[in-house]
Structures are given as structure tokens and as C-alpha cells.
Amino acid sequence: MLQTLVELERRREAARMGGGPARIEAQHKKGRLTARERLDILLDPGSFEELDMYVEHNCVEFGMEATKIPGDGVVTGSGTINGRLVYVFSQDFTVFGGSLSERHAQKICKIMDNAMKVGAPVIGLNDSGGARIQEGVASLGGYAEVFQRNVLASGVIPQISLIMGPCAGGAVYSPAMTDFIFMVKDSSYMFVTGPDVVKTVTNEVVTQDELGGAITHTTKSGVADLACEDDVDALLRTRAFFDFLPLNNRVGVPYRPSSDDPERLEMSLDTLVPASAAKPYDMHELIRKVADEGEFFEIQPAHAANIIVGFARVEGRTVSLHVCGR
């Protein structure tokens, strides 16, 4: 019995350490947090219930049988954000570059299935080089399972993706199918394939940032909804954003009491919008004056700037707002 407990503790420690101190330090040096540090910020303290902590890959090619790390590059489970249930996965770049093996995919699929069963959102913290090259088609099959669940969950539970590192291939195809995508400036990338392959195939020279950085995807392509300053900013903004969303398609939007009087008169609205269509005005001010406590969570602020979109609350309930320029 004692031996079993010792072995359990050894595996637990190995899972917590991921790819080891040197790789964790390298991750920190790039200004990025580890998979577990990110979950500590995203979720309410002490709420995280981890699943499948000891799962290892089953690959025996290319000497992989000698390099097994409990958890296999992704931390999965459930927790709460301001008391509301959420399922999460957080990819660990220190373990095979966060790449997706068959077992890694099974862990993600399990939390997606659980989330759909109980009607709770899924938040994915993506930091992955895509399909685990050593596993070949088994890894691609894993992606097929994840994509299928992205489709089944669409319109049933909210799916949010945070892109928090260099993500390639399947590691961006799946987030692209989710409802909202937040990126981190100068540190996260979404590519179908990287600059080296682009150069080889098309002879075009392009930087990582130009090809798939946060600014490119929040200004030009519109693939991502927010460019955050750093990991902490992205995680805290996700917490704030989560509060606006319903847990699933069968419950209403959440209610948050407001100190604003619902009967209040905002006299400045009479004059804020000029009579002449040729005169500009501050559309954000209009939104702030209508929303509870002036709080507005804008998405895609830098893309297609002639329309403002986002979420606010009116009489305590979430509303989605869009205000078009004229």
C-alpha cells in the first residue's frame, strides 16, 4: 500500500513538473506562464478538479516509449469562474511542444463530452505545435474527434479559445471553430503552417507576426476577437467576459444586480447623436450611457471599425450590442 502511495506521489509530482525545470524556465523567459499557472489565474482559487492527471501517450515509434510524462502535455478538468461551472483544458508547451497525441486528444474530448452533458462552457488554453509528429495518423484521428465535438457543441454550450503560444495546424483549426478567440500580443500565433514552410512552398518571406500574430488576426483577418497584453491580461479578461455568457442554450443569460436605477433618465442622450449625419459623435459614449454601470465588453475593437460590437448588461441581464457608423 505504501509503495502504491509513493508511486502515486511520484507521478503526481512528474505531472506537475511537465517538461521539467529547464523548459519551464524557457517558457517563463518568453514571457509565458505554464499550463497550470494559467489555470490558477483563470479559475476561482481552489475550484479546479483535475481529470486524467496520469494519462501517458501510447506511442512506441521513434524512441517515444522512453519519454513518457504523466498528463501527456495537457491539463484537463473543471472549475468555476465567479462561482459558475466551466470545463477547461490547458496545453503544456513544455511537453513535446504541447503537441496533440491520441491520448492528449482523448483527454480534451472527455471534458468536452462532460461539458455538453451538464451544460457548461469549455475554455481551451491553446499552446501547441499541432499534431504530434511522432504519432502520425493516430494524432490526426485525435483531431478529427476534437473537431467533431466542436461541431456538436456549437450552439449548445459556449466555446472560448485562448491562443497563448505558437499554435500551428490542428491547434488552430479547432479554435477557429469555437465562438470566441482571444490572443496574446507578441507571444501567440495562429498559423495553418509556419513561415519556414511558406518560404519553401511559395518563396514568400513573412514573419511570424505578419503571418499569424495577434495584430494580424484582430485587424486584418478578423479571426481573433481580442489582442491582450500578456497571459495575465488575457486570463483576467476571459474571467470578465465569461460573466456575460449563458452556461448553455437552455438557460437564460446570467443576472447580475446593478446599482443603476432602471428608471433613470439619461438626458444627454437627447443631444449626443447629432441631427446632421455628417457630424461625428462618440459611439462608445452612447453605449456606456445605456449599459448598466457603463460597463461594455467590446470584441473585435480593431476590425471593421465602422461597427462596434460587444456585450453589456441592461437591468442586470446580458445584452449583445452592435452600433453601426453612418
Ligand code: HXC
Ligand atoms: C512533436 C513538437 C511539435 C509537434 C513542437 N514540438 N511541435 N513535437 N510534434 N507538432 C517540439 C519540438 O520538437 C521541440 O522539442 C519543442 O516542441 C519546442 O519546439 P520549438 O520548435 O523548439 O519551439 P519554437 O521555436 O517556439 O517553435 C514552435 C513551433 C515549431 C512554431 C510550433 O515547433 C513548429 O513549427 N512545430 C511544428 C508545427 C507543425 O508542423 N505541426 C504539425 C501541424 S499538422 P525539443 O525536444 O527539440 O525541445 C497538423 C495537422 C492537423 O496539426 C490536421 C487535422 C486533421
